[in-house]
Amino acid sequence: MALDKEYLEYSKRQYGMDHDRYSWSMLEDRPKVNWPDGKSLALWVNVSLQYFPLDQKGIPFKVPGGMTMPYPDLRHYSLRDYGNRVGIYRFFKAFDRFGIKPTIAMNTRLAEKYPYLLKKVVERGDEIICHGYHMDALHHDGLAEGEEAELVSKSLDRLRELSGQKVEGWLSPARNESSITPELLKQNNVRYFCDWVNDDMPYSFNTENGPLVAMPLSNELDDQFILMNNLHSEQSYVEQIEDSCDLLIKEAETSGGRILALNIHPWLLGQPHRIAKLEALLEKLTSNPKVWSASASDILNAFENQ
Amino acid sequence: MKEEPGYYDYWPYENRPKIKWPNGARVALWVAPNIEFYELNPPANPHRAAWPQPYPAVGGYSIRDYGNRVGHTRQMQLLEKYGIRGSISLSTALCDHHPEIIEMCKERNWEFFSHGIYNTRYTYGMSEEQERDMIRDSIETIYKHTGQKCAGYLAPALSHSEYTLDLFAEAGTELFGNDAGFYTCDLFHDDQPTPIHLRSGKRFVSIPYSLEMNDTIAYVVNKIEPRRYGQMIKDNFDRLYQEGAESGTIMCIPTHNYQVSCPHRLRAFEEALEYITGHSDVWITTGKEIAQHFLDNHYDTINDDIASKIVGAK
Numbered sequence: 249m250a251l252d253k254e255y256l257e258y259s260k261r262q263y264g265m266d267h268d269r270y271s272w273s274m275l276e277d278r279p280k281v282n283w284p285d286g287k288s289l290a291l292w293v294n295v296s297l298q299y300f301p302l303d304q305k306g307i308p309f310k311v312p313g314g315m316t317m318p319y320p321d322l323r324h325y326s327l328r329d330y331g332n333r334v335g336i337y338r339f340f341k342a343f344d345r346f347g348i349k350p351t352i353a354m355n356t357r358l359a360e361k362y363p364y365l366l367k368k369v370v371e372r373g374d375e376i377i378c379h380g381y382h383m384d385a386l387h388h389d390g391l392a393e394g395e396e397a398e399l400v401s402k403s404l405d406r407l408r409e410l411s412g413q414k415v416e417g418w419l420s421p422a423r424n425e426s427s428i429t430p431e432l433l434k435q436n437n438v439r440y441f442c443d444w445v446n447d448d449m450p451y452s453f454n455t456e457n458g459p460l461v462a463m464p465l466s467n468e469l470d471d472q473f474i475l476m477n478n479l480h481s482e483q484s485y486v487e488q489i490e491d492s493c494d495l496l497i498k499e500a501e502t503s504g505g506r507i508l509a510l511n512i513h514p515w516l517l518g519q520p521h522r523i524a525k526l527e528a529l530l531e532k533l534t535s536n537p538k539v540w541s542a543s544a545s546d547i548l549n550a551f552e553n554q
Numbered sequence: 555m556k557e558e559p560g561y562y563d564y565w566p567y568e569n570r571p572k573i574k575w576p577n578g579a580r581v582a583l584w585v586a587p588n589i590e591f592y593e594l595n596p597p598a599n600p601h602r603a604a605w606p607q608p609y610p611a612v613g614g615y616s617i618r619d620y621g622n623r624v625g626h627t628r629q630m631q632l633l634e635k636y637g638i639r640g641s642i643s644l645s646t647a648l649c650d651h652h653p654e655i656i657e658m659c660k661e662r663n664w665e666f667f668s669h670g671i672y673n674t675r676y677t678y679g680m681s682e683e684q685e686r687d688m689i690r691d692s693i694e695t696i697y698k699h700t701g702q703k704c705a706g707y708l709a710p711a712l713s714h715s716e717y718t719l720d721l722f723a724e725a726g727t728e729l730f731g732n733d734a735g736f737y738t739c740d741l742f743h744d745d746q747p748t749p750i751h752l753r754s755g756k757r758f759v760s761i762p763y764s765l766e767m768n769d770t771i772a773y774v775v776n777k778i779e780p781r782r783y784g785q786m787i788k789d790n791f792d793r794l795y796q797e798g799a800e801s802g803t804i805m806c807i808p809t810h811n812y813q814v815s816c817p818h819r820l821r822a823f824e825e826a827l828e829y830i831t832g833h834s835d836v837w838i839t840t841g842k843e844i845a846q847h848f849l850d851n852h853y854d855t856i857n858d859d860i861a862s863k864i865v866g867a868k
Contacts, residue, residue, distance in 0.1 A: 256688060266595075266651070275624045308608055446616035487781060491821045
């Protein structure tokens, strides 16, 4: 019994990373960042507006949150659709009440299907970023040549056309990428993407077509991760965010401005038994004078203008 | 395959000889930060996939990278605040990838022990010679970069063979005699140290490392809420402290810089450390110091006691 010789060879055992996507750098060693008006913490509330098709293919995997039952899985289709019909309007009210400037990550298919909702977002003036075509259109290396290129350009072109916004941000469905997704994003004039979770601050990400910015949209604080994956209570969700806020503000005193990124789903936190928790949380966060509620591109602009 | 590992004998948790820690401490407390490197695209192991998603596994890879980029400094500052030196379970390739982290730990006189070369290279399927080479490489790497003679082992990703502990002890002896390769963290059968049977007969000991207190097991496998994890640590300590009045116990908190150092988790960990270090009679130490103390003061007595309690075993 033995493994192939290659298993004990370490060709990437070298300084820095084992790939060339970005440089190795410790957050603590970087220059301090200053947010506008002397704020300590940029609050990035990112709403994922998602469309889960009933005829889910599940390639290369069933998207978390998607259909799990035999066709037609009406329970999951309609429960996710609840977020786009009901939950999101509860979110908007809460945002307006507490002065939150959200960022809306939207599946392009949803923008096509629900023009009322898209118009609402556009009229509110919220920044829209592209969340891929729909939740079952996953980006992965199993796609035939050109297929992913078409998926990326279709998703971005249509969303830009329908929204009238430049749409410079990207969040992959299920945060899943192929090995060339970053190249395709850059080729389609995406400025920043939000799939990687290896930092608390923006950093430069290399592609063969030039650099993208990786924006730190925490998965650990994602409501779907805490409530649905970990099965934590709503109370614990609130505590986890409050504890994060306290830590990041304290860290900002010595190390420069920080970002609290909350990815939330209207089909989860928009439910009647959860929305009050979100409201209480937003009230607490925004009552702190050190918190700056801003969209993803506001934060990136401020970061790049240092 | 064997019916049992054969590394240790049954030793009931009553009527044991008293274990005495320095200065009459009741509990030996050690914190073991795992500082790991996971490869984005490791060669495939036939027995275990490195990542649950197809390449590139952005989610799994990038949160672990978060630990090194962001989490490490946070955890180090916290441990320093409470006078705790980490005992690092090290993916030794990290000496090449991220020497800055190694330097920071060296400056603070933290212990480095071997956790293999990468946490994405599993022991499963290796020949004895391959595993010996991998372990030797890891011990040599620690020495080259830190000057420390590696005393302890935790197999990479807890992947073992039947020979793992023998090979680690032998590689330590080949390189540094009895100064290296004398304790393991791979066994979870006790709250006190245990003499380990090896084919070489080397004096070698198992030091409790605790999967139950391990933050990754707590957060990822058991999906525990952060504040409850903090409470579990306190409860674990309370009982070991109480029992430590009779005979010295060991409490280990194994951590990962991509778990415990996340902004929503550090507070609960800090409160637990504050609570524990607020007690007198706690020996705040490292894995190696515990193992050395046990080998120097208790190993023979305990061996005799164990022998007396297995009489009649078939």
